[in-house]
Amino acid sequence: MFPVPAAAPLSSGTLYDKVWELHRVDDLPGGSTQLLVGLHLIHEVTSPQAFAALRDKGLTVRCPERTVATVDHIVPTTTQTRPFNDPLAEEMLSTLERNCLEYGIQLNAIGSGRQGIVHVIAPELGLTQPGMTVACGDSHTSTHGAFGAIAFGIGTSQVRDVLASQSLAMSKLKVRRIRVDGHLAKGVSAKDLILHVIRTLGVKGGVGFAYEFAGTAIEALSMEERMTLCNMAIEGGARCGYVNPDQITFDYLRGRPHAPSGEFWDRAVQWWSSLASDADAVVDDEVVFDAGQIVPTVTWGITPGQGLGIDERIPSLDVLDPADRPIAEEAYRYMDLQPGTAIAGVPVDVCFIGSCTNGRLSDLRAAAAVARGRHIADGIKAFVVPGSEQVARAAEAEGLDRVFRAAGFEWREPGCSMCLAMNPDRLEGRQISASSSNRNFKGRQGSASGRTLLMSPAMVAAAAVHGQVTDVRGLSLHPTS
Amino acid sequence: MSSFPSGSIQRVAGTALVVQGEDIDTDRIIPARFLKCVSFDALGDQVFADDRQELNGSHPFDQPAFQGASILIVNGNFGCGSSREHAPQALMRWGIRAVVGVSFAEIFFGNCLALGIPCMTAASEEIQLIQQAVIEDPGREWCLDLMALALGSPQDRWAVSLEPGPLDMLRSGRWDATSQLLSRDSELTALMKQLPYINGFQTA
Numbered sequence: 300m301f302p303v304p305a306a307a308p309l310s311s312g313t314l315y316d317k318v319w320e321l322h323r324v325d326d327l328p329g330g331s332t333q334l335l336v337g338l339h340l341i342h343e344v345t346s347p348q349a350f351a352a353l354r355d356k357g358l359t360v361r362c363p364e365r366t367v368a369t370v371d372h373i374v375p376t377t378t379q380t381r382p383f384n385d386p387l388a389e390e391m392l393s394t395l396e397r398n399c400l401e402y403g404i405q406l407n408a409i410g411s412g413r414q415g416i417v418h419v420i421a422p423e424l425g426l427t428q429p430g431m432t433v434a435c436g437d438s439h440t441s442t443h444g445a446f447g448a449i450a451f452g453i454g455t456s457q458v459r460d461v462l463a464s465q466s467l468a469m470s471k472l473k474v475r476r477i478r479v480d481g482h483l484a485k486g487v488s489a490k491d492l493i494l495h496v497i498r499t500l501g502v503k504g505g506v507g508f509a510y511e512f513a514g515t516a517i518e519a520l521s522m523e524e525r526m527t528l529c530n531m532a533i534e535g536g537a538r539c540g541y542v543n544p545d546q547i548t549f550d551y552l553r554g555r556p557h558a559p560s561g562e563f564w565d566r567a568v569q570w571w572s573s574l575a576s577d578a579d580a581v582v583d584d585e586v587v588f589d590a591g592q593i594v595p596t597v598t599w600g601i602t603p604g605q606g607l608g609i610d611e612r613i614p615s616l617d618v619l620d621p622a623d624r625p626i627a628e629e630a631y632r633y634m635d636l637q638p639g640t641a642i643a644g645v646p647v648d649v650c651f652i653g654s655c656t657n658g659r660l661s662d663l664r665a666a667a668a669v670a671r672g673r674h675i676a677d678g679i680k681a682f683v684v685p686g687s688e689q690v691a692r693a694a695e696a697e698g699l700d701r702v703f704r705a706a707g708f709e710w711r712e713p714g715c716s717m718c719l720a721m722n723p724d725r726l727e728g729r730q731i732s733a734s735s736s737n738r739n740f741k742g743r744q745g746s747a748s749g750r751t752l753l754m755s756p757a758m759v760a761a762a763a764v765h766g767q768v769t770d771v772r773g774l775s776l777h778p779t780s
Numbered sequence: 781m782s783s784f785p786s787g788s789i790q791r792v793a794g795t796a797l798v799v800q801g802e803d804i805d806t807d808r809i810i811p812a813r814f815l816k817c818v819s820f821d822a823l824g825d826q827v828f829a830d831d832r833q834e835l836n837g838s839h840p841f842d843q844p845a846f847q848g849a850s851i852l853i854v855n856g857n858f859g860c861g862s863s864r865e866h867a868p869q870a871l872m873r874w875g876i877r878a879v880v881g882v883s884f885a886e887i888f889f890g891n892c893l894a895l896g897i898p899c900m901t902a903a904s905e906e907i908q909l910i911q912q913a914v915i916e917d918p919g920r921e922w923c924l925d926l927m928a929l930a931l932g933s934p935q936d937r938w939a940v941s942l943e944p945g946p947l948d949m950l951r952s953g954r955w956d957a958t959s960q961l962l963s964r965d966s967e968l969t970a971l972m973k974q975l976p977y978i979n980g981f982q983t984a
Contacts, residue, residue, distance in 0.1 A: 329948025454891035
């Protein structure tokens with residue numbers, strides 16, 4: 300038996316309540332809370348101004364060992380030799396390098412074997428663990444909630460605050476349980492599940508809430524699938540999403556570089572287990588979904604909430620809630636897609652597999668199972684960008700790179716790539732992409748008039764093969780070579 | 781342009797401008813290519829760059845009548861998407877000192893608060909009437925009063941609201957949270973010692 304933890308969690312409550320309470324430094328005047336940040340992740344886009352502000356105020360980094368850096372947004376994915384061709388990208392990376400060196404912060408540099416998208420590397424290095432508060436100047440920090448952490452995106456002024464004080468001024472969220480029972484059908488992925496949830500609850504439905512994903516369908520998901528799910532909580536308006544830690548979580552973490560080991564591992568598992576939401580925990584809201592009803596889901600418009608089942612047609616105004624009509628009209632114009640058009644069969648130009656949503660090994664395997672023995676359609680540009688150096692090497696060890704290349708896909712080096720096009724990967728003009736990323740906003744993929752259809756990695760591969768949006772359930776799969 | 785916000789924020793006065801639409805995301809407020817920078821200084825000119833280019837001079841941020849405006853009137857879920865503080869920085873550097881709308885995405889709201897820019901809300905019907913008034917009379921002077929919780933002009937006056945915590949931070953000048961967070965360092969140290977994952981699972 301171990302002694303009672305010094306920081307004992309509440310006897311009954313949600314994981315969110317317990318983790319919040321364990322990290323509450325003090326209540327601040329006016330009602331917000333000073334919250335300790337257990338893991339702070341930084342990258343080259345949102346940190347330089349924070350370090351500059353720190354210097355302006357004569358402050359230093361409070362806990363350099365609790366901040367970890369990587370470079371992801373601006374790195375080219377074709378050649379990563381330095382200096383980068385783009386002087387602005389080079390300046391951003393060299394600024395990050397200087398800041399990390401000056402303050403003693405671990406930087407997972409290109410070629411280290413640990414570089415990659417921040418939300419891919421922190422889990423694979425075992426940095427992200429249950430019960431932590433995780434903050435990063437990046438909205439997709441919600442990803443880390445897959446481990447039963449409270450993880451949220453912050454702005455640069457807050458990055459400065461975390462660097463200076465290892466804490467933040469925050470207001471507590473309400474908790475909405477998204478309970479998904481039953482089984483996802485064959486060909487239906489975590490990406491389809493979260494696109495379905497966002498489509499149902501709307502892009503602002505989660506504002507003010509943390510989303511607790513629960514139910515038998517969630518419990519059956521792998522850690523990588525849980526990461527896809529929590530990654531896009533923010534697209535539904537919820538600043539953080541989480542899954543209660545369980546044996547799948549512990550099995551994923553065991554043996555990873557930053558995970559505890561030996562007797563400390565056993566203590567960690569005991570503590571992590573105690574943090575899961577109690578059966579009688581009270582949540583502020585609950586929404587129930589039947590996993591069996593969910594089909595491959597694709598967005599047609601300019602918000603992640605404008606999604607359709609693969610068998611559906613683009614909605615006409617009269618079936619939409621009046622509040623959703625203006626943005627639907629804008630989407631018809633911008634996407635050049637008319638109401639009544641079936642989403643299956645919409646032609647695409649570019650196919651992108653990657654991103655913090657779907658750039659992990661299991662995502663690449665799912666796409667490769669479609670690509671194997673097939674070839675991309677004429678005129679299609681298709682490329683695969685692994686989420687990290689570890690993912691790239693693991694995929695190559697399985698021969699996935701060869702499967703993709705044989706099918707006509709380009710195989711790239713790790714980075715954020717065309718998810719947001721802060722690097723050479725981007726749409727041109729009115730091109731339309733099938734993309735495994737997370738946002739279909741106007742201009743998101745680097746062209747002011749470029750268009751994005753969000754879908755799962757397997758669906759992107761199917762679109763690449765047929766040159767149009769295609770139901771992956773109709774294709775035979777070849778999961779092994 | 782007036783100086784950036786500092787100290788107690790009790791009122792924001794000036795002319796207003798309107799950007800209409802639901803779910804206007806931060807990629808639209810400042811497209812990602814402008815994030816390639818290590819300082820925020822140049823962002824003011826780039827705010828809404830793609831939308832402005834598309835509208836070829838007729839975007840509210842380009843119309844002569846709205847130049848110099850300091851209060852931005854928007855609709856619902858404004859600032860959704862990316863956490864980039866570049867979005868409120870771009871608005872602030874263009875001249876915006878307050879935003880009034882139906883609702884705001886949380887990270888955007890927090891980023892504005894950290895810059896001393898209040899994001900205040902009113903009901904959808906009222907926002908539409910305010911927007912109409914601004915569009916019809918761009919030269920009208922408005923005052924967003926954080927003490928009275930009202931947006932007023934010589935012609936009319938609208939109730940607006942803000943959560944008590946952020947309201948107090950703006951009124952008192954404590955929206956710049958750094959010094960406040962640093963003042964509780966001993967409590968923070970004590971809490972870190974108790975947290976199992978920080979003390980190497982010595983205590984759990």
